[in-house]
Amino acid sequence: MRVLALETSCDETSASVVEGMGDTVVLRSLVILSQDIHRVFGGVVPEIASRAHLTAVVPVVRRALQDAECTLDDIDTIAVTHAPGLVGALLVGVSYAKGLALGAGKRLLGVHHMEGHLFATSLESPDAVPPFTALLVSGGHTLLLDVPAWGTYRLLGATRDDAAGEAFDKVAKLLGLPYPGGRPIERLAATGDPSRFRFTRPMLRRDQQPGDADYFDVSFSGLKTAVLHAVRGSADLAADAPHIARAFQDALVDTLVEKTYRAARAHARTRVVLGGGVSCNRALVQAMQRRLGDLEAQVFAPSTRLATDNAAMIARAALYHAERGAASDWTLDAHAAMPLPTHRGAA
Ligand code: KG4
Numbered sequence: 091m092r093v094l095a096l097e098t099s100c101d102e103t104s105a106s107v108v109e110g111m112g113d114t115v116v117l118r119s120l121v122i123l124s125q126d127i128h129r130v131f132g133g134v135v136p137e138i139a140s141r142a143h144l145t146a147v148v149p150v151v152r153r154a155l156q157d158a159e160c161t162l163d164d165i166d167t168i169a170v171t172h173a174p175g176l177v178g179a180l181l182v183g184v185s186y187a188k189g190l191a192l193g194a195g196k197r198l199l200g201v202h203h204m205e206g207h208l209f210a211t212s213l214e215s216p217d218a219v220p221p222f223t224a225l226l227v228s229g230g231h232t233l234l235l236d237v238p239a240w241g242t243y244r245l246l247g248a249t250r251d252d253a254a255g256e257a258f259d260k261v262a263k264l265l266g267l268p269y270p271g272g273r274p275i276e277r278l279a280a281t282g283d284p285s286r287f288r289f290t291r292p293m294l295r296r297d298q299q300p301g302d303a304d305y306f307d308v309s310f311s312g313l314k315t316a317v318l319h320a321v322r323g324s325a326d327l328a329a330d331a332p333h334i335a336r337a338f339q340d341a342l343v344d345t346l347v348e349k350t351y352r353a354a355r356a357h358a359r360t361r362v363v364l365g366g367g368v369s370c371n372r373a374l375v376q377a378m379q380r381r382l383g384d385l386e387a388q389v390f391a392p393s394t395r396l397a398t399d400n401a402a403m404i405a406r407a408a409l410y411h412a413e414r415g416a417a418s419d420w421t422l423d424a425h426a427a428m429p430l431p432t433h434r435g436a437a
Pocket residue numbers: 100227228229230231254255256258259270271272273276366367368369370371372397398399
């Protein structure tokens with residue numbers, strides 16, 4: 091089976107062709123056009139994002155088909171991210187996918203963006219398949235999940251306020267770094283002295299029990315405020331910025347690693363799969379590998395290209411559902427928010 095997918099939920103216009111059966115999947119092409127214009131504004135401007143998708147979508151899809159050396163005739167399913175995301179941006183992808191599927195007589199399939207992130211790593215690492223513990227850390231979401239099988243997602247914990255990527259972006263702004271802030275903070279933190287500043291690890295107390303509501307949840311707004319106080323209290327911010335960045339990243343990484351460790355231990359999982367833009371962070375991946383090594387669990391992280399938003403992960407998730415006969419009808423709509431098809435499982 092061959093799937094063409096589109097991803098336009100935020101500020102990347104992306105199209106991809108994947109082909110395969112079961113967990114044997116080949117990535118035939120992946121085109122990602124990043125909208126750099128938002129850097130000027132320090133964040134994504136929704137209307138500009140929608141218009142940029144509108145002008146880019148045709149050439150991006152055409153290029154993905156060319157790179158895959160196929161035409162629409164060779165495609166079985168046209169998949170598209172339909173939630174969650176910026177509604178205007180999603181509408182461009184959903185409308186275009188509908189037109190394409192209707193015109194070419196193909197199956198249409200709407201995919202949940204976060205389910206795509208769950209599948210991304212498996213495109214590169216054949217062993218990154220269920221059962222596993224998943225940590226999805228992006229600009230808009232922070233989700234800790236138990237995944238006993240594809241299609242079955244048990245939500246264990248989530249952020250109570252800012253997403254992990256959002257915390258990186260906001261702290262970058264406080265330190266005068268460009269948007270998006272994840273990579274600049276990581277670079278700056280690498281030169282920082284970890285002993286100069288120390289921030290409390292949010293939602294991390296030793297006496298927390300698996301039944302406690304905050305055992306798996308995270309919260310980053312307090313950490314952001316702690317950084318704000320450190321910035322305001324600094325007599326020489328240029329000199330302190332690397333140390334503050336380091337202390338922030340250490341606190342955030344420690345929290346995510348410990349919560350993921352708890353989830354893997356509670357469900358006796360020996361695989362941990364990371365996804366979302368923050369999983370590009372090498373300090374996070376390395377700390378995760380060290381800590382999860384205690385459980386003899388393997389940690390799988392995607393390459394940068396597949397960690398951040400891309401259509402290959404949407405195509406991969408669609409392939410799973412299409413193989414099971416799933417299809418969307420022509421009333422498929424775009425939604426700014428939509429929970430993963432899941433239920434909040436007990437620890
Ligand atoms: O998954 P993604 O591309 O888009 C969303 O669906 O949100 O994630 C983008 C987020 C941004 O907040 C960005 O700052 C963060 O991922 N990010 C990083 C790194 N690279 C990107 N955060 C920490 N370290 C990085 N190296």
